[in-house]
Amino acid sequence: MSYEKKLPGWVVPTLELGPILLFFLVFTRIKDETFTILGNDYSGFIVTTAVFALLTVLSTVLIRVLAGRISRMQMFTLVVVLVMGGLSIWLNDEHFIKMKPTLIYGAYGGVLLFGLLRGQLYLKSLMQSALALTDEGWRFLSWRVAGLFLILAIANELVWRTQTTELWVTFKTFALTAGSAVGMFYIFFKAEKFMIQPDKDADKTDDSRPSA
Numbered sequence: 001m002s003y004e005k006k007l008p009g010w011v012v013p014t015l016e017l018g019p020i021l022l023f024f025l026v027f028t029r030i031k032d033e034t035f036t037i038l039g040n041d042y043s044g045f046i047v048t049t050a051v052f053a054l055l056t057v058l059s060t061v062l063i064r065v066l067a068g069r070i071s072r073m074q075m076f077t078l079v080v081v082l083v084m085g086g087l088s089i090w091l092n093d094e095h096f097i098k099m100k101p102t103l104i105y106g107a108y109g110g111v112l113l114f115g116l117l118r119g120q121l122y123l124k125s126l127m128q129s130a131l132a133l134t135d136e137g138w139r140f141l142s143w144r145v146a147g148l149f150l151i152l153a154i155a156n157e158l159v160w161r162t163q164t165t166e167l168w169v170t171f172k173t174f175a176l177t178a179g180s181a182v183g184m185f186y187i188f189f190k191a192e193k194f195m196i197q198p199d200k201d202a203d204k205t206d207d208s209r210p211s212a
Helices: 011-030 045-066 072-090 099-116 121-127 135-162 165-194
Strands: 036-037 040-043
Touching: 011 045, 011 165, 036 099, 036 165, 045 072, 072 099, 099 121, 099 135, 121 135, 135 165
Parallel strands: none
Antiparallel strands: 036 040
16 A cells, blocks of 8 residues: 655554554553443453554554555554444443454455455555556455455454453464464565566667667
8 A cells, every 4th residue: 555655664564553562561551450430440451442442543643644644444443443442441341342353354354355256356456556466466465365364353253252351462462463464474475476577678778779
C-alpha cells in the first residue's frame, strides 16, 4: 500500500505495533488489579482493553497525519478494535476483545478468497503500486495470504477459548504478530519469481544511428 507522504519504512509498522506491545506491558503490570469506576468493578484486563483502544485511535491518527492517508485495512482494524473493545468495556466481558484477531484475520482471508472465487484479485488492487507481479503471481500471493490469515484466525479461536487470559495476551502479542510477519515475508519471498522485470532494452541508447 502507498502513502501520500514519503516516510521511512519503519514509521508505520512501529505505529501499528506500538499499541499491541503497550497492551502487553500494561496488562502485565495491572493484570491482578481490580478497578472500581462509577460503582462498577473492572478487572485489569478490561482496563487494559480501554487503554489499547485509546492507543489504537491515537496511532491511527498519527499515521493519518504523518503519512497523509490511512488504508482501508487500517480503518477496518480501528473499527473492529473500537466495536469489540467497546463491547468488552460496556458489558464488562473480556470475550469480545479476544475475538478481535479472529474477526480481523478472518475478514481479510475471507475477502481475498471471495475475490479469487469471483476471478478478482483484490490484493493486486491494494498493492500493485508497490509491487509489480504478473496476474499469476497475484493469484499465487492471494491464495497463500488468504490461507495464512485464516490459519491465524483459527489459531486465535483455539487459544482464547481453551487457555487462560494471561497466556492469550502473550500469544496475541508475540505469536500472532510473529506468525503474521514471518508468514508474509515467506509468501512474498516465494512470489518473487513472478516479478515483472523492467525492460532494460527500452532504456538503452541506440548508438547504431548514422551521424549527420
